[in-house]
Amino acid sequence: MPEKIKPEKTLIRITNLSYTYPGCTLPALDNISFEIHAGERIALLGANGSGKSTLANCINDLEKKYRRLGIVLQNPDDQIISSIVEEDTAFGPENLGLSETEIQQRVHTALDSCDLLPLKKRQTRFLSGGERQRLSLAGVLALDTEIIILDEAVSMLDPQGKEKFLALLDKLSAEGKTIIQITHSLKEAFCSGRCLVLFRGSLVFDGSPKELIERPELESWGFVLPNEKNTSDFLKSSDSEISENDSDSIVSFFDASHMYKDTGAVGMDKVNLKFDYGGSLIALIGQSGCGKSTLLKHINALLLPSEGRVTVLGNDTLDRRIRLSDLRNKAALSVQNPESALFERYVADDVAFGPKNAGLHGTELVDRVKTAMENVGLPFAEFADRETRSLSGGEKRLAAIAGTAAMQSDILLLDEPLAGLDGFHRKKIMELIDSFRRCGKLVIISTHSMESAALADKVVIMEQGKIISPNISADANPIMPHSKKTLFKKNRKKTGMEVFRIISFGEFLDRPSVLRNLNGGSKLVLLLFLIVAALALPAPFAPLGVLLTGISAGYCAGKIEPRRLLKGFFRILPILLVISLFQLLFQGDEINIIRPLSLILRVAAISVLVSLFSAVTPLQEMLGSIRRVLSLPGSHFFARDIALAAGIALRFIPVLTEEAERIVSAQLSRGGRKGRISMTISIIVPLFLRALERSETLIKAMMLRCYRRN
Numbered sequence: 001m002p003e004k005i006k007p008e009k010t011l012i013r014i015t016n017l018s019y020t021y022p023g024c025t026l027p028a029l030d031n032i033s034f035e036i037h038a039g040e041r042i043a044l045l046g047a048n049g050s051g052k053s054t055l056a057n058c059i060n061d062l063e064k065k066y067r068r069l070g071i072v073l074q075n076p077d078d079q080i081i082s083s084i085v086e087e088d089t090a091f092g093p094e095n096l097g098l099s100e101t102e103i104q105q106r107v108h109t110a111l112d113s114c115d116l117l118p119l120k121k122r123q124t125r126f127l128s129g130g131e132r133q134r135l136s137l138a139g140v141l142a143l144d145t146e147i148i149i150l151d152e153a154v155s156m157l158d159p160q161g162k163e164k165f166l167a168l169l170d171k172l173s174a175e176g177k178t179i180i181q182i183t184h185s186l187k188e189a190f191c192s193g194r195c196l197v198l199f200r201g202s203l204v205f206d207g208s209p210k211e212l213i214e215r216p217e218l219e220s221w222g223f224v225l226p227n228e229k230n231t232s233d234f235l236k237s238s239d240s241e242i243s244e245n246d247s248d249s250i251v252s253f254f255d256a257s258h259m260y261k262d263t264g265a266v267g268m269d270k271v272n273l274k275f276d277y278g279g280s281l282i283a284l285i286g287q288s289g290c291g292k293s294t295l296l297k298h299i300n301a302l303l304l305p306s307e308g309r310v311t312v313l314g315n316d317t318l319d320r321r322i323r324l325s326d327l328r329n330k331a332a333l334s335v336q337n338p339e340s341a342l343f344e345r346y347v348a349d350d351v352a353f354g355p356k357n358a359g360l361h362g363t364e365l366v367d368r369v370k371t372a373m374e375n376v377g378l379p380f381a382e383f384a385d386r387e388t389r390s391l392s393g394g395e396k397r398l399a400a401i402a403g404t405a406a407m408q409s410d411i412l413l414l415d416e417p418l419a420g421l422d423g424f425h426r427k428k429i430m431e432l433i434d435s436f437r438r439c440g441k442l443v444i445i446s447t448h449s450m451e452s453a454a455l456a457d458k459v460v461i462m463e464q465g466k467i468i469s470p471n472i473s474a475d476a477n478p479i480m481p482h483s484k485k486t487l488f489k490k491n492r493k494k495t496g497m498e499v500f501r502i503i504s505f506g507e508f509l510d511r512p513s514v515l516r517n518l519n520g521g522s523k524l525v526l527l528l529f530l531i532v533a534a535l536a537l538p539a540p541f542a543p544l545g546v547l548l549t550g551i552s553a554g555y556c557a558g559k560i561e562p563r564r565l566l567k568g569f570f571r572i573l574p575i576l577l578v579i580s581l582f583q584l585l586f587q588g589d590e591i592n593i594i595r596p597l598s599l600i601l602r603v604a605a606i607s608v609l610v611s612l613f614s615a616v617t618p619l620q621e622m623l624g625s626i627r628r629v630l631s632l633p634g635s636h637f638f639a640r641d642i643a644l645a646a647g648i649a650l651r652f653i654p655v656l657t658e659e660a661e662r663i664v665s666a667q668l669s670r671g672g673r674k675g676r677i678s679m680t681i682s683i684i685v686p687l688f689l690r691a692l693e694r695s696e697t698l699i700k701a702m703m704l705r706c707y708r709r710n
Contacts, residue, residue, distance in 0.1 A: 047222030048394030130288025539598030
């Protein structure tokens with residue numbers, strides 16, 4: 001790209017900027033000075049933890065009073081506010097006070113630019129990592145700001161998605177937008193006219209991409225040149241000991257399919273795979289949402305096939321006789337989102353979680369943790385006692401991988417292990433993978449990096465849940481063993497992670513029905529009327545009647561099965577039974593079963609009504625109904641604030657549910673043994689800490705999307 005003539009208009013001026021986080025001794029930013037001019041396209045580079053995101057946040061704080069800047073955060077979950085794709089994109093334009101027509105036009109254009117129009121009615125919690133990144137960008141594009149900051153905004157995108165994204169940035173730059181792109185990719189940096197490089201909090205370079213690659217300090221700053229001879233040497237020349245299992249394959253998929261019951265989306269469709277050898281690296285590639293993460297979770301038994309079979313080290317994951325915790329100790333998984341994988345307060349404790357479950361303790365445990373941390377590039381002396389929440393995005397990913405590597409399992413599963421990492425740490429991770437291969441272990445990674453896929457021994461290409469190019473074994477269509485078919489009556493149906501799933505707003509948005517098409521205000525009035533009836537009218541017949549009315553309306557007018565509406569109630573039923581038992585025990589000589597029965601029926605009725613309302617009502621429609629109901633002459637902002645508070649509270653319920661499920665998934669994936677009681681206890685502290693973090697990020701996300709009280 002030809003370099004542009006430097007414009008004269010200065011948009012941002014940074015002079016002697018330093019910043020130190022509370023509780024830290026070293027500054028995150030140290031005496032930084034530079035200017036940004038209108039229309040510039042800048043690449044902000046640096047190793048993990050060098051201060052790039054901190055600088056982006058400082059620039060945002062400087063510019064937020066002018067409303068000229070939009071920022072795409074490193075973790076897309078920190079930026080998503082609403083539960084439906086199109087509603088989340090509309091949040092910013094609504095806060096700008098635009099007309100309904102203008103809002104719809106901006107939402108349509110932004111979603112179309114980010115290839116999300118087909119998913120506009122999808123619940124945000126069911127998007128893949130790459131789709132969430134595109135949604136975060138769409139929300140910023142809908143604001144139409146003069147300056148756009150992108151913090152590792154393409155780290156989870158597939159190659160085709162990255163090319164479209166870079167083409168979009170070309171278009172925005174040509175329109176005069178000022179773009180600051182935080183990236184580890186020199187290829188992406190070459191699309192910019194100017195590069196800023198941070199190293200340990202200091203600005204060490206400010207110049208053109210061509211000048212950057214000629215600097216001798218490049219490698220010490222954490223870069224690896226594209227044409228540099230690196231990990232391919234030891235990966236391709238490796239003559240490691242390859243062990244063959246003469247009996248069962250290491251991993252086999254037999255016509256395995258998986259459908260996500262919450263959305264009806266197909267995550268895996270009739271997959272047949274067979275991995276026979278250890279000492280090899282398998283790469284899963286394909287577009288975002290094609291099923292790569294779903295496949296890895298089946299190997300780790302976080303998910304079970306809806307149809308067909310999956311066997312791991314000769315064990316059928318559906319067989320109730322197999323203890324899943326033991327299986328997961330042999331096939332450890334590092335999940336895609338590193339924030340979800342860290343649940344202990346300190347880094348070393350988190351890395352030690354898996355080995356502890358495998359029975360290690362004392363000096364052996366410490367040595368295992370230290371080795372794993374050093375191998376991923378997190379020096380034990382420096383990071384062991386660091387709080388996990390204080391890590392940068394890249395450091396969190398490294399800590400998550402270290403926690404998986406510390407288990408020394410027979411199968412190592414890494415979901416997007418290189419996303420968001422600088423060149424130095426990418427090399428460290430590839431060296432770690434090679435060390436597992438040399439020990440005869442099977443390593444399976446999902447990746448959007450074609451460079452990484454080229455280093456693999458075998459490549460599996462996925463598209464819409466199917467295998468379209470199985471470069472795997474000679475037996476690419478294995479036949480299901482007859483012995484496995486006899487296990488039908490002993491099949492397990494759950495893995496332990498489903499316990500926190502509940503109906504959320506708009507779950508049946510794509511399912512046409514009478515209730516879905518009913519006006520939001522009418523649905524809200526009916527909900528309140530029936531809740532009052534369930535609480536105020538005589539029991540047990542009134543709440544029983546309301547309960548049956550809700551179930552019947554859901555089935556006939558909402559096309560929702562009764563079990564879905566009763567799902568939330570059944571989860572709290574044990575607590576209600578305990579309360580009812582206490583009521584009976586302390587009633588005295590006269591036993592009256594009506595009171596506890598009334599309590600159970602009232603709670604059941606309210607639970608069904610709320611589940612039904614939430615299932616057929618998008619969150620934004622519900623909030624609009626609340627505003628209309630509460631709005632009185634002269635009380636517009638009062639009503640808006642109440643509606644917003646209700647929206648935050650209701651949005652936070654599925655957010656916390658999702659966080660709880662992620663914490664449990666991370667614990668289970670590293671061999672945690674969980675019953676319902678122990679599972680609940682083990683997540684209390686990390687979920688509380690995560691709730692504080694998510695509340696902070698939710699407020700920040702709202703501010704970034706121009707929310708203001710008046």
